[in-house]
Amino acid sequence: MSNTILVLNVRGTINAPYGVRQTLDCLKISRRHRATIVKDHPTLRGMLKRSKEFIAWCDADAEIIGALLDSRGMMKGGRPVPKNDLEKLGFKSMKDMAQVIASGDRSLASIKDLKPSFALAPPRGGYKKSTRRSYGEGGVLGANPALKSLVKIMI
Numbered sequence: 001m002s003n004t005i006l007v008l009n010v011r012g013t014i015n016a017p018y019g020v021r022q023t024l025d026c027l028k029i030s031r032r033h034r035a036t037i038v039k040d041h042p043t044l045r046g047m048l049k050r051s052k053e054f055i056a057w058c059d060a061d062a063e064i065i066g067a068l069l070d071s072r073g074m075m076k077g078g079r080p081v082p083k084n085d086l087e088k089l090g091f092k093s094m095k096d097m098a099q100v101i102a103s104g105d106r107s108l109a110s111i112k113d114l115k116p117s118f119a120l121a122p123p124r125g126g127y128k129k130s131t132r133r134s135y136g137e138g139g140v141l142g143a144n145p146a147l148k149s150l151v152k153i154m155i
Contacts, residue, residue: 002059003104005044008035008120008147010131010140011054020051028109028117029055035151036117037065039104048143056140058147066098071155072118081114089114120154 012032013021024030027038027047037060038044048057073081083094089111091097100106108116127150133139140150 002061002102003040004037004060004065004102005040005048005057006035006037006060006064006147006151007048007055007057008151009033009055013054016051016054020054023047023051024054031119033120033122033154034117035068035120035154037068037101037108039107052134052142054141056135056142056144056147056150058144060102061148062095062098062102064148064151065102066095067152067155068118069098069101070094072120074115074119076113076115120151123150123153125153 007027007029009024009029009032013024013030016024021030027036028034029036040059048055069081075081081094082088086093086097089097091100097111101108108114127140130137130139131141134142135144135146136142140147144150
Protein backbone atom coordinates (compact mmCIF):
# COMPACT_ATOMS: atom_id res chain seq x y z
CA MET A 1 0.00 0.00 0.00
CA SER A 2 1.24 3.43 -0.93
CA ASN A 3 1.77 6.40 1.38
CA THR A 4 0.16 8.83 -1.06
CA ILE A 5 -3.14 8.94 -2.91
CA LEU A 6 -3.94 10.49 -6.29
CA VAL A 7 -7.36 12.19 -6.17
CA LEU A 8 -9.22 13.39 -9.30
CA ASN A 9 -12.39 15.50 -9.40
CA VAL A 10 -14.54 13.96 -12.13
CA ARG A 11 -17.92 15.67 -11.80
CA GLY A 12 -17.41 19.23 -10.49
CA THR A 13 -19.49 20.81 -7.75
CA ILE A 14 -22.78 21.68 -9.45
CA ASN A 15 -25.65 20.37 -7.28
CA ALA A 16 -23.17 18.94 -4.79
CA PRO A 17 -24.14 18.96 -1.11
CA TYR A 18 -22.49 21.55 1.11
CA GLY A 19 -20.30 18.99 2.89
CA VAL A 20 -18.97 17.65 -0.40
CA ARG A 21 -18.16 21.16 -1.66
CA GLN A 22 -16.29 21.90 1.57
CA THR A 23 -14.36 18.64 1.27
CA LEU A 24 -13.35 19.37 -2.33
CA ASP A 25 -12.27 22.87 -1.30
CA CYS A 26 -10.09 21.39 1.47
CA LEU A 27 -8.52 19.02 -1.06
CA LYS A 28 -7.96 21.98 -3.46
CA ILE A 29 -9.85 20.23 -6.29
CA SER A 30 -13.09 22.19 -6.37
CA ARG A 31 -13.10 22.36 -10.19
CA ARG A 32 -13.67 19.56 -12.68
CA HIS A 33 -10.61 17.69 -14.00
CA ARG A 34 -8.39 18.84 -11.12
CA ALA A 35 -6.08 16.33 -9.48
CA THR A 36 -3.98 16.38 -6.33
CA ILE A 37 -1.69 14.09 -4.40
CA VAL A 38 -2.25 13.76 -0.66
CA LYS A 39 -0.82 11.69 2.17
CA ASP A 40 -2.80 8.61 3.17
CA HIS A 41 -4.42 9.16 6.57
CA PRO A 42 -7.65 7.93 8.22
CA THR A 43 -9.06 11.47 8.22
CA LEU A 44 -8.38 11.74 4.49
CA ARG A 45 -10.08 8.38 3.89
CA GLY A 46 -13.20 9.81 5.55
CA MET A 47 -13.06 12.83 3.25
CA LEU A 48 -12.79 10.55 0.24
CA LYS A 49 -15.76 8.46 1.34
CA ARG A 50 -17.83 11.60 1.92
CA SER A 51 -17.29 12.81 -1.65
CA LYS A 52 -17.08 9.45 -3.45
CA GLU A 53 -19.94 10.35 -5.83
CA PHE A 54 -17.85 13.17 -7.31
CA ILE A 55 -14.20 12.02 -7.24
CA ALA A 56 -12.00 9.05 -8.10
CA TRP A 57 -8.81 8.02 -6.30
CA CYS A 58 -6.02 5.44 -6.36
CA ASP A 59 -2.62 4.84 -4.80
CA ALA A 60 0.03 7.13 -6.30
CA ASP A 61 3.50 5.99 -7.26
CA ALA A 62 6.59 7.97 -8.22
CA GLU A 63 6.03 7.39 -11.95
CA ILE A 64 2.60 9.08 -12.13
CA ILE A 65 3.68 11.83 -9.72
CA GLY A 66 6.73 12.53 -11.88
CA ALA A 67 4.61 12.69 -15.02
CA LEU A 68 2.16 15.10 -13.37
CA LEU A 69 4.93 17.34 -12.01
CA ASP A 70 6.80 17.34 -15.30
CA SER A 71 3.89 18.21 -17.57
CA ARG A 72 1.25 19.89 -15.36
CA GLY A 73 3.12 21.11 -12.29
CA MET A 74 2.81 24.88 -11.78
CA MET A 75 4.38 27.41 -9.49
CA LYS A 76 2.43 30.36 -8.14
CA GLY A 77 2.02 32.96 -10.85
CA GLY A 78 1.20 30.34 -13.50
CA ARG A 79 4.74 29.43 -14.48
CA PRO A 80 5.93 25.84 -14.88
CA VAL A 81 8.17 24.13 -12.33
CA PRO A 82 11.75 25.27 -13.09
CA LYS A 83 13.74 22.13 -13.88
CA ASN A 84 17.10 23.89 -13.60
CA ASP A 85 16.33 25.59 -10.25
CA LEU A 86 15.11 22.56 -8.28
CA GLU A 87 18.00 23.01 -5.81
CA LYS A 88 16.24 26.14 -4.53
CA LEU A 89 13.23 23.97 -3.68
CA GLY A 90 15.47 21.39 -1.99
CA PHE A 91 15.59 18.64 -4.64
CA LYS A 92 18.29 17.28 -6.92
CA SER A 93 15.99 16.47 -9.85
CA MET A 94 12.35 16.11 -10.82
CA LYS A 95 12.63 12.36 -10.24
CA ASP A 96 13.93 13.02 -6.72
CA MET A 97 10.99 15.35 -6.05
CA ALA A 98 8.54 12.69 -7.23
CA GLN A 99 10.20 10.04 -4.99
CA VAL A 100 9.98 12.29 -1.91
CA ILE A 101 6.31 13.09 -2.53
CA ALA A 102 5.49 9.41 -3.25
CA SER A 103 7.10 8.31 0.00
CA GLY A 104 4.93 10.75 1.94
CA ASP A 105 7.86 12.69 3.43
CA ARG A 106 6.65 15.97 1.91
CA SER A 107 3.36 17.08 0.43
CA LEU A 108 2.65 19.32 -2.53
CA ALA A 109 1.50 22.09 -0.20
CA SER A 110 4.75 22.00 1.80
CA ILE A 111 6.92 22.80 -1.23
CA LYS A 112 7.37 26.56 -1.44
CA ASP A 113 5.33 28.27 -4.20
CA LEU A 114 4.19 24.97 -5.78
CA LYS A 115 0.46 24.82 -6.51
CA PRO A 116 -1.15 21.91 -4.63
CA SER A 117 -3.28 20.73 -7.56
CA PHE A 118 -2.90 19.95 -11.25
CA ALA A 119 -5.22 21.26 -13.97
CA LEU A 120 -5.75 18.37 -16.37
CA ALA A 121 -7.39 18.27 -19.78
CA PRO A 122 -10.52 16.19 -20.38
CA PRO A 123 -9.56 12.66 -21.45
CA ARG A 124 -8.87 12.33 -25.17
CA GLY A 125 -11.60 10.16 -26.62
CA GLY A 126 -13.84 10.82 -23.64
CA TYR A 127 -14.52 8.69 -20.62
CA LYS A 128 -14.94 5.06 -21.65
CA LYS A 129 -17.00 4.32 -18.55
CA SER A 130 -19.83 6.15 -16.82
CA THR A 131 -18.94 9.20 -14.72
CA ARG A 132 -22.07 8.67 -12.62
CA ARG A 133 -21.29 5.19 -11.32
CA SER A 134 -18.69 3.83 -8.95
CA TYR A 135 -15.85 1.64 -10.16
CA GLY A 136 -17.56 -1.48 -8.79
CA GLU A 137 -20.68 -0.72 -10.86
CA GLY A 138 -18.73 -0.20 -14.09
CA GLY A 139 -17.94 3.52 -13.75
CA VAL A 140 -14.93 5.61 -12.79
CA LEU A 141 -15.90 7.08 -9.41
CA GLY A 142 -14.63 6.04 -5.99
CA ALA A 143 -11.60 3.84 -5.38
CA ASN A 144 -10.43 3.13 -8.92
CA PRO A 145 -7.26 1.09 -9.53
CA ALA A 146 -7.41 1.97 -13.27
CA LEU A 147 -7.24 5.72 -12.57
CA LYS A 148 -3.53 5.98 -13.41
CA SER A 149 -4.13 5.09 -17.05
CA LEU A 150 -6.98 7.62 -17.23
CA VAL A 151 -4.78 10.37 -15.77
CA LYS A 152 -2.00 9.56 -18.27
CA ILE A 153 -4.53 10.20 -21.05
CA MET A 154 -5.54 13.48 -19.41
CA ILE A 155 -1.95 14.75 -19.14
